[in-house]
Amino acid sequence: MTSPNHAITRLISLGALAALAATASADVLTVDDAVRIALQNSPSLKNSGANVLDAQGALKQAYSGVLPHVNGSVTRFGQSVVNQSGGRNVGGVITNTPINYDFESHGTNPTLSGTWNVLDLAAIGGVSAAKKTARSSELTLQSTRNDVVYGTKQQFYEVVKAVWLSAVSDSALRLARDNERRVRALFEVGSVSKSDLLVAQVATGNAQLDSLTQSQNAISQRVLLAEVLGIKESEMPDVDREFQMAPESFDESGLLTEATKARPDLHAADAELAAARASVGAARWSYLPFVTLVGSMTFNPTSTSTSTAKLSGQPPNVNGTRNETDRESSGSVALNWDLFDGLAREGRNQSANARLIRAQEGRDALYRNLQSEVHRVVLLHQAVVVGEEVAQRSLESAQESMKLNREKYNVGSATILDLINAQVSYQRAAANLVSARAAIKVAEARIAQVRGQAY
Numbered sequence: 001m002t003s004p005n006h007a008i009t010r011l012i013s014l015g016a017l018a019a020l021a022a023t024a025s026a027d028v029l030t031v032d033d034a035v036r037i038a039l040q041n042s043p044s045l046k047n048s049g050a051n052v053l054d055a056q057g058a059l060k061q062a063y064s065g066v067l068p069h070v071n072g073s074v075t076r077f078g079q080s081v082v083n084q085s086g087g088r089n090v091g092g093v094i095t096n097t098p099i100n101y102d103f104e105s106h107g108t109n110p111t112l113s114g115t116w117n118v119l120d121l122a123a124i125g126g127v128s129a130a131k132k133t134a135r136s137s138e139l140t141l142q143s144t145r146n147d148v149v150y151g152t153k154q155q156f157y158e159v160v161k162a163v164w165l166s167a168v169s170d171s172a173l174r175l176a177r178d179n180e181r182r183v184r185a186l187f188e189v190g191s192v193s194k195s196d197l198l199v200a201q202v203a204t205g206n207a208q209l210d211s212l213t214q215s216q217n218a219i220s221q222r223v224l225l226a227e228v229l230g231i232k233e234s235e236m237p238d239v240d241r242e243f244q245m246a247p248e249s250f251d252e253s254g255l256l257t258e259a260t261k262a263r264p265d266l267h268a269a270d271a272e273l274a275a276a277r278a279s280v281g282a283a284r285w286s287y288l289p290f291v292t293l294v295g296s297m298t299f300n301p302t303s304t305s306t307s308t309a310k311l312s313g314q315p316p317n318v319n320g321t322r323n324e325t326d327r328e329s330s331g332s333v334a335l336n337w338d339l340f341d342g343l344a345r346e347g348r349n350q351s352a353n354a355r356l357i358r359a360q361e362g363r364d365a366l367y368r369n370l371q372s373e374v375h376r377v378v379l380l381h382q383a384v385v386v387g388e389e390v391a392q393r394s395l396e397s398a399q400e401s402m403k404l405n406r407e408k409y410n411v412g413s414a415t416i417l418d419l420i421n422a423q424v425s426y427q428r429a430a431a432n433l434v435s436a437r438a439a440i441k442v443a444e445a446r447i448a449q450v451r452g453q454a455y
Contacts, residue, residue, distance in 0.1 A: 028240045031156050034229060038152040039145065041230025048137075048144040055130070055137035062130035065123030068116035068293075078106035102310075107303030107323075113296035120290035125282025132275030139268035146264065146449050153445035155225045159239050161438035162218040165431055169207070169214040172427040176200075176207035179420050186416065196417060203420055243437045247385045247444075255451055256374045262452030266370070269363035276359040279352040286345045289337035298328040377450050381443040388436035391429065398422070398429040 039045060081103035117123060183200040186192045226233035260266065302324050309317045338345075405422040408414030 027237050029237045030240045031153055034156045034225070034239075035149050035152050037229045037231065038148050042148045042228075043230070045141070045144055045148050048141040052134070052137045052141050055134040059127070059130040059134045062123070062126045065117065065120060065126055068114050070112065070114040073111050073113075075109040075111065076106070077109070078104075080104045102308040103305070104307075105303060105305035107301065109298050109301045111296060111298045114294075116293045118291050118293055121285035121288055122282050122290070125278055125285050129275045129278035129282055132271050132278055136268045136271035136275055139264045139271060142264035143268055146452065150445050150449040152225075152228055154442050155221070155228050156239060157438045157441045157445075159218070159221045159225050160241055160243070160441075161434055162214070162221040163239065163241055164434040166211070166214040166218040168427055168430050168434065169211040172424070173204075173207040173211040175423050175427075176204040176420075179416065179423070180204045183416050192416060196415070199417055200420065203424070243441065245388075245437060245440065247388070247440055250378050250381060250447060252374060252378045255378065255447070256371060258451045259370060259374055263370075263450075264452060266366055266452075269359070269366050273356075273359040273363045276352070276356040280349075280356050283345065283349040283352040286338075286348065289335055292334045292336055293331070294334065295331035296329065298325075301325050301328060374450060377443070377446050381440075381447055384436060384439040384443045388433070388440055391433040391436040395426070395429040395433050398426040402426045 083102065180197075180200040180203070183192055183197050187194065187197045222236065222239075223233050225239075226236050229236065302322070304320070304322045306318070306320045308319075402419075402422040402425070405414050405419045409416065409419045
């Protein structure tokens with residue numbers, strides 16, 4: 001196989017990409033730069049990161065069902081009774097002596113209380129399911145990262161291909177215009193027919209249309225790449241147009257083994273299936289009773305009270321009390337059983353079973369299609385590598401044909417139309433080579449994604 005930039009060098013030597021080479025600058029966007037920017041700005045990656053936070057939050061909430069709950073409070077209370085009136089009970093008989101009664105009390109109670117479901121199988125199962133769900137979300141984040149890398153590389157090389165094809169079409173337009181001027185000059189002196197001039201004019205029109213189409217496509221592909229990177233197209237520098245070609249061969253069985261071990265989406269599917277099974281178990285265990293510990297402790301509670309009784313015609317009788325305690329504590333153990341909760345458990349069971357069905361089918365589909373996916377990408381890579389070799393040979397043949405036709409035309413043994421056809425064939429071969437090399441880079445990125453290779 002020829003050197004990586006051999007064909008491109010030939011294009012430049014013939015003026016096909018002279019303008020492009022003249023405008024190339026050192027400040028270019030490489031494929032690695034594009035991937036780094038996309039990983040920073042990708043909306044899908046940010047959404048996957050948010051899903052990880054959701055799963056971690058759900059795990060913490062699940063732990064609340066198995067960890068103790070502790071509450072602290074300080075209570076300040078007071079009570080006041082003013083001018084309560086009535087009679088005196090003497091031997092079970094209410095006398096007519098009126099009594100006026102005042103009462104006031106207040107106190108402070110600092111209390112620490114707690115509850116703990118020490119044996120709740122449903123809560124324990126919920127923690128297990130939440131752990132596996134969090135792990136699945138982390139693996140999904142890795143899978144999304146790999147998808148972003150592949151999508152960025154794919155679009156990057158679409159831009160590179162579009163830029164090269166635009167340059168090739170511009171070169172073809174210049175050649176077509178030169179040929180038309182040459183044919184027109186020959187027509188004016190009677191060396192060629194009117195039909196030859198018309199053919200040259202048609203070739204110029206087709207080349208001009210192709211140049212406009214390829215230029216517009218290059219701009220459109222740049223806009224799409226900017227969207228992938230999450231930046232403005234006006235802020236994006238020119239892309240690195242060089243194809244660093246070093247095609248390698250891949251062993252399909254080894255690639256399949258590597259993909260099985262390394263693919264984060266496969267491991268995420270396994271974790272999601274395990275989480276779904278744990279959710280089903282937790283929903284079923286909610287029918288069982290659970291044990292709860294309850295305890296409270298009040299530190300240094302204090303209370304004071306004052307009562308005043310006033311009998312008619314007698315001085316007031318004032319009594320006061322003050323109570324102080326070092327500590328008051330209480331505790332209990334309860335066996336709880338939700339005999340009927342309004343069909344809430346039945347609903348949880350159905351939701352858990354539905355999740356299990358989806359997780360099982362998703363996981364089975366990934367593993368079922370893995371071998372065919374690996375086989376398909378390996379065949380695709382082999383095809384584009386062969387296609388690049390064919391395109392390289394075609395370009396060399398087209399260049400030789402154009403050289404021979406130019407020599408024949410110079411000595412009068414070939415017509416201007418023969419030379420035009422040879423030039424068109426060369427331009428097509430150059431475009432095919434650019435497309436083939438871009439396809440190789442995309443195929444390599446696809447294989448890296450399939451094998452679960454991290455960037």
